[in-house]
Amino acid sequence: MGSYNWNWPILLKEPYFGWIVSGFGKTILIAVFAWAIAFPLGSAIGIARTADNRALRLAGTVYVDIFRNIPLLVQMFLWYFVVPELLPADWGRWVKRDMPYPQFITAVACLGLYTASRVGEQVRSGIEAIPRGQRDAGLAMGLTPTQVYRYVLIPVAYRTIIPPLTSDFLGVFKNSSLALTIGVLELTSQARQIEEYTFAAFEAFTVATVLYCLVTGLVIVIMRIVESRTRIAGTIAVGAQ
């Protein structure tokens, strides 16, 4: 790198500064929307995997196995290039030509569905960490299974799994960079674009790194606050320090 010419000020010039801002914005939007899919869907899957109903359990297991075992990059390609071909011709055509922001929406859906499988596993382990006796006691008191989940299992389980859920939430931000492979101009691809226009590769990627660290750092801080606010005295939900 002896021959490398450093050029930091270029990053503050337009349009490069604007590209970084827009890329950072897209990264955050992808992550937040994907999480908005992953959290509720993952919760449903996690609960299904602990349900007494065998069909529900099986459905949850199949989902987790499929989405957790295929590399995310491959999933991006499948959703973007393969799935539209499998749809009925009219729908496929709509997805390919008329759906607004096709790359962005595909990336959000793909990342959301993938992360849901991970969230589902966290929720399942959170529920399974609660002694079986609590569920039995709830049922013995005359609560319906739904009420057992609503008032006994879920309030404790979610508090237990805040630390691993934090990791998955961070994962969404980092994995959003794979959206560039289907053409979303998020932070990493904007860094690449700046590199190609200005040849300031190391500067652009350093800024991208710092921004990723800032946003994930912020997530960690927020999740710590959530964790300490929701802690129940005497439970195992102490969390990683």
Added chain:
Amino acid sequence: MKRILGTVVAVTVLAALSGAATAQDGLVMKRIAETKTITIGHRDASVPLSYLGPDGKAQGYSIDICLKIADAAKEELKLDKIEVKFVPLTPQTRIPLLTAGTVDIICESSTHTLGRLRQISFLNTTFLTGSKLLVRKTSGIKKIEDMTDKVLVAVLGTTNEKAAQVEIDTKKIKIKGEIVKVKDHSQAMLNLEQERADAYVSDDVVLYGLKSASKNPDEWEVVGPYFSYDPYGMMIPRNNDDFRLLGNKTITRLIQSGEMEAIYKKWFEPGPTKINYPLSDRLKENFQLIALPD
């Protein structure tokens, strides 16, 4: 938060240190002499300049020229043998890999631009082309002005993407959305084949290459007048005058001996992919111009 800041600082310091370490690696010729190896950067689908053949090995017009340069390096440095290593790269990775010293020379379809000369250096121009569009014959698109409400795809970070953007801006062409930016030629082609995009902007030779290598070449058409000038050259790291001299000398010798035209014929007339892209008068003149006297 403090811990995170600490990590950021540590990463930055590490990056700076590793930079300092590679700086001592020295110049390309020294590296070739010490390791008896020359590392060539190539592309996967720049047909027929630099692409992977049926056997999975890098081949093409630019690769052949670089193999001659490798031979010349062996002779110049009086080595008993020289090993040629191939590293696949993309438009996004090529300049960092070259400045970091991972590859010694990049042999593909890179346009010689003033901007790029800030970071790297080029050998003399060995190919001339420019931006055109690859479209479906049935699309009715004949030039970039016909792209109103149509989807245009480009490879991120190419000179063609920039040239197309300039055309669109200056001629106020209202394409659908923004230019879709993809990673490489194959993905751009996939976008076209699946009708996600209506036109792919790239250098015309690359487009003819993709057309010739596609499942159904008759379905496609390369259209439009050139809207950019793209002279290709091999990329080498900056401040390597001895290596650049060796490269340019090799190219001159190839031209003088007629081997250059033979290499051209082998790949383009009609070439293994039936591209049929005859040697233009312009390129012939260019060969005469860069064949400097001893």
